[in-house]
Amino acid sequence: MIGKLKGLVDGFGDDYVHIDVGGVVYETFCSSKTMSGLPQVGHAAVVHVEMIVREDMIRLYGFATPEEKAWFNTLMTVQGVGARVALSILSVLTTGELQSAIALQDKAMVGRASGVGPKLAVRLVTELKGKIPTGIGIDAGTLGLQAALGEGTARSNVSDAVSALSNLGYSAAQASAAVAKVVQRDGEGVETATLIRLGLRELSS
Secondary structure: OOOEEEEEEEEEOOOEEEEEEOOEEEEEEEOHHHHHHOOOOOOEEEEEEEEEEEOOEEEEEEEOOHHHHHHHHHHOOOOOOOHHHHHHHHHHOOHHHHHHHHHOOOHHHHOOOOOOOHHHHHHHHHHOOOOOOOOOOOOHHHHHHHHHHHHOOOOHHHHHHHHHHHHOOOOHHHHHHHHHHHHHHHOOOOOHHHHHHHHHHHHHO
16 A cells, blocks of 8 residues: 655646656546645655545545645545545645534535535535544643534624634634634633634733
């Protein structure tokens, strides 16, 4: 099995990159986020790889980080999600945003990906709720707040602050992480306006 490629970028396609490893060129399909982070042709690159073997093909999928690779495999545990759809999701959401969308049960966010219709979006956030790929870390306070928001059990001031920060352009993951830090430090009784102000301070630090 191939777990990682270290070599020179040999060329690009619409959704794949060619990596030259000691004269052997590997075609590796990637999310658009991974593709955009790769260096120019001729420069050294490292790509984490998942190799999928079927009767009629062997295909490599490449990722910028082990976390992205782990989420790729986790996404494919959901019925109706193959490699193409998993890459599509990872093309529009960072791993942090995906993690937050699942915790918050935000089907609309997941549904932004090409190939993900309303029913599949619901299935994704429902089946993956509470599941974090092995080796992926998340702050316990942030995870707890995201779960509370998703289940509708968070205090209104907390959920309102997260919503307000999201409306200012921050991702759900960023907003909930910032508010979680404030809540952990100052408690849940902080007024909404103060939560927003302190959350903005966390986001700008």
